[in-house]
Amino acid sequence: MSYTTTAHHDAHEDHPSGIMRWLTTTNHKDIGTMYLIFALIMFMVGGSMIMLVRAELFQPGMQLVQPEFFNQLIGVHALIMIFMALMPAATGFANWMLPLQIGAPDMALPRLNNWGFWLLPPAAILLTLPYILALFGIGDGAIATGWTFYAPLSVQGGIGVDFAIFAVHLLGISSVMGSINVIVTIFNMRAPGMTLMKMPMFAWGWLITAFLLIATIPVLAGAVTMLLTDRHFGTHFFDAAGGGDPIMFQHLFWFFGHPEVYILLLPVWGFMPQILQTFARKPMYGYKVQVYSLWAIGALSVVVWAHHFFTVGMPVPALLYFMYSTMAISIPLAVLFYCWIATIWRGSMSFETPMLFAVGWIILFGIGGLTGLVLADVAADAQYHHTYFVVAHFHYTLFAGGIMGIMAGVYYWLPKMTGHMYNEKLGKLHFWLTAISFNLTFIPQFFLGLAGMPRRIPDYALQFSEFNMISSIAAFVLGAAQLLFVYNIISCARGGKKATDQVWEGAQGLEWTLPSPPPYHSFTEQPVVK
Amino acid sequence: MAPCMADYRVIARPNCSLSPRGRVAVVALIASFSLLVAIGFSLIGAWLVLPFAGLELLALAYAFYHIHCHAEDYESITIAGDHLAVEKRDYKNVSQIVFNRYWARVTLRELPGGEQCLLLRSHGKEVEFGRRFMDNQQRIALARQLKQRVGVVT
Numbered sequence: 001m002s003y004t005t006t007a008h009h010d011a012h013e014d015h016p017s018g019i020m021r022w023l024t025t026t027n028h029k030d031i032g033t034m035y036l037i038f039a040l041i042m043f044m045v046g047g048s049m050i051m052l053v054r055a056e057l058f059q060p061g062m063q064l065v066q067p068e069f070f071n072q073l074i075g076v077h078a079l080i081m082i083f084m085a086l087m088p089a090a091t092g093f094a095n096w097m098l099p100l101q102i103g104a105p106d107m108a109l110p111r112l113n114n115w116g117f118w119l120l121p122p123a124a125i126l127l128t129l130p131y132i133l134a135l136f137g138i139g140d141g142a143i144a145t146g147w148t149f150y151a152p153l154s155v156q157g158g159i160g161v162d163f164a165i166f167a168v169h170l171l172g173i174s175s176v177m178g179s180i181n182v183i184v185t186i187f188n189m190r191a192p193g194m195t196l197m198k199m200p201m202f203a204w205g206w207l208i209t210a211f212l213l214i215a216t217i218p219v220l221a222g223a224v225t226m227l228l229t230d231r232h233f234g235t236h237f238f239d240a241a242g243g244g245d246p247i248m249f250q251h252l253f254w255f256f257g258h259p260e261v262y263i264l265l266l267p268v269w270g271f272m273p274q275i276l277q278t279f280a281r282k283p284m285y286g287y288k289v290q291v292y293s294l295w296a297i298g299a300l301s302v303v304v305w306a307h308h309f310f311t312v313g314m315p316v317p318a319l320l321y322f323m324y325s326t327m328a329i330s331i332p333l334a335v336l337f338y339c340w341i342a343t344i345w346r347g348s349m350s351f352e353t354p355m356l357f358a359v360g361w362i363i364l365f366g367i368g369g370l371t372g373l374v375l376a377d378v379a380a381d382a383q384y385h386h387t388y389f390v391v392a393h394f395h396y397t398l399f400a401g402g403i404m405g406i407m408a409g410v411y412y413w414l415p416k417m418t419g420h421m422y423n424e425k426l427g428k429l430h431f432w433l434t435a436i437s438f439n440l441t442f443i444p445q446f447f448l449g450l451a452g453m454p455r456r457i458p459d460y461a462l463q464f465s466e467f468n469m470i471s472s473i474a475a476f477v478l479g480a481a482q483l484l485f486v487y488n489i490i491s492c493a494r495g496g497k498k499a500t501d502q503v504w505e506g507a508q509g510l511e512w513t514l515p516s517p518p519p520y521h522s523f524t525e526q527p528v529v530k
Numbered sequence: 531m532a533p534c535m536a537d538y539r540v541i542a543r544p545n546c547s548l549s550p551r552g553r554v555a556v557v558a559l560i561a562s563f564s565l566l567v568a569i570g571f572s573l574i575g576a577w578l579v580l581p582f583a584g585l586e587l588l589a590l591a592y593a594f595y596h597i598h599c600h601a602e603d604y605e606s607i608t609i610a611g612d613h614l615a616v617e618k619r620d621y622k623n624v625s626q627i628v629f630n631r632y633w634a635r636v637t638l639r640e641l642p643g644g645e646q647c648l649l650l651r652s653h654g655k656e657v658e659f660g661r662r663f664m665d666n667q668q669r670i671a672l673a674r675q676l677k678q679r680v681g682v683v684t
Binding site: 017104105108109112176177180181183184187188189190191192194211214215216217218219221222223225226229237244245248252255302 | 552563
């Protein structure tokens with residue numbers, strides 16, 4: 001008798017229990033869970049900060065906080081939401097679902113995976129520690145430059161900038177580790193028969209995300225290191241008086257920063273078609289064209305960065321190039337929208353919570369995309385730049401397009417992860433409260449921006465009072481609604497109706513062939529994809 | 531797997547969906563773009579991007595090199611005639627232990643985490659099997675099969 005058994009190398013069979021299980025784990029599901037819990041905690045921390053900001057902006061004049069503290073809240077809120085909520089949430093899904101979806105027993109480099117996660121909590125501490133230190137008279141609080149670190153303001157800032165620089169370095173290392181792991185896993189550990197063009201769309205989304213991270217993180221790391229040396233070691237990279245160029249910082253930052261938008265969105269664009277096809281009970285429309293569109297968007301995302309600072313002063317040919325290349329992104333994105341809508345078109349749809357979030361996501365993310373086209377226009381951007389129009393636009397892309405997408409993913413996969421069904425009524429209530437309050441928060445901000453209210457200010461002219469009041473009240477509802485989300489997740493993890501293996505009637509993919517929750521080691525026999 | 535003259539043979543090895551040339555191609559593709567970006571920024575004065583890109587690409591290349599080194603690793607049990615041979619390959623190191631089939635003992639030992647460790651032993655020699663490439667259920671199933679084929683059962 002002769003037979004071969006194939007599995008991948010994983011020397012983490014005898015896992016410890018208790019706290020040591022989580023500190024030392026190399027299991028992809030444990031690490032995925034830690035990423036998701038971390039993201040949820042930081043989402044609430046970052047959200048709390050912005051509640052304070054909206055409380056301050058509830059009416060004109062200075063009410064609750066000092067302007068310096070207000071600036072710190074704005075910047076740290078953004079850094080937390082981008083680097084510590086959205087990115088870890090997407091990485092959590094990658095850890096949980098990529099091995100399951102491609103038929104691998106684990107991620108390719110499990111120890112690197114553990115290390116990648118455990119860099120995040122120190123980064124979170126570094127970013128927020130200056131708030132605590134300031135209470136003891138050390139320093140002047142956290143970074144107050146906004147998340148963009150623009151020089152020369154950041155060169156002159158307090159110790160919060162230094163803490164943020166090191167936090168960004170840790171986050172960057174963590175992202176690169178995660179990306180290397182994703183690339184190696186997807187290329188090297190697909191089950192027999194799973195060719196690249198048979199991979200689930202989520203794997204494609206994450207593969208392109210990983211490529212973008214590998215290409216852009218060194219640029220961010222270099223930029224913040226140059227900032228650090230300007231601050232402490234006498235260099236003049238960004239100091240015009242010393243022969244440097246402050247605008248170069250903007251180029252460096254946004255060469256990373258714009259692809260970062262797609263880094264946050266591509267994983268969502270990956271799993272959202274899977275959710276749509278599940279609840280439309282129809283095959284995904286245009287798989288190949290979606291893959292090509294994801295690649296096109298990924299490629300274009302690294303050549304459009306300067307549209308973030310049209311107003312800084314650039315030659316007209318550069319303005320035209322960045323305007324047209326930015327607008328070109330709308331073509332593959334429109335193809336994606338077409339495919340998403342065609343997937344659910346005349347489908348046998350049912351509207352469980354993940355589908356509600358998915359359909360809401362298409363509409364709201366669509367608004368985010370369309371308002372982005374407005375900002376891509378050089379002439380229009382001269383008026384809208386640095387106004388609340390921009391704030392509303394990027395919240396439609398990153399909250400609706402990113403976080404609401406992640407929420408759809410959480411509701412979609414939570415029964416698979418925990419083995420229990422969540423409370424559907426509570427989920428639907430969470431969706432409606434979120435969708436309505438989100439629109440009521442940010443539609444007024446579009447109008448505020450059109451009327452000329454600048455962003456990142458703690459006080460404003462009387463003419464903006466009403467819209468700010470509406471926006472603040474809605475923001476409080478939006479914040480409170482997320483407590484339902486947290487409650488629903490916790491109660492689902494603790495118990496509830498037993499989930500079936502298939503969970504959703506129309507669900508397709510290898511992860512749904514496993515029990516709910518999947519065993520500690522996923523595939524006892526290697527699946528073969530036909 | 532090629533047919534062999536053994537009475538029974540089991541090989542546990544990792545699944546690698548990427549060929550050695552594919553590994554080089556993936557690293558080269560990523561490195562060329564990343565270096566293009568880093569060199570471009572270096573030329574306009576932001577030379578500190580380059581060392582970070584270099585470090586990152588070294589890490590990427592090492593990850594693929596690590597996979598490459600261990601792609602051919604395996605653990606095998608071959609039962610032929612009176613012999614039971616356990617062979618293990620870890621990168622370039624190949625080790626083999628041969629037991630007498632009728633004296634060999636197959637044991638499952640429970641580890642603190644509840645997982646089972648598959649051991650083969652005889653005449654004071656002991657070797658663990660299936661730790662790297664098999665999961666718990668696979669080891670239990672294999673132990674059951676082996677116990678039917680070796681001399682002394684515990």
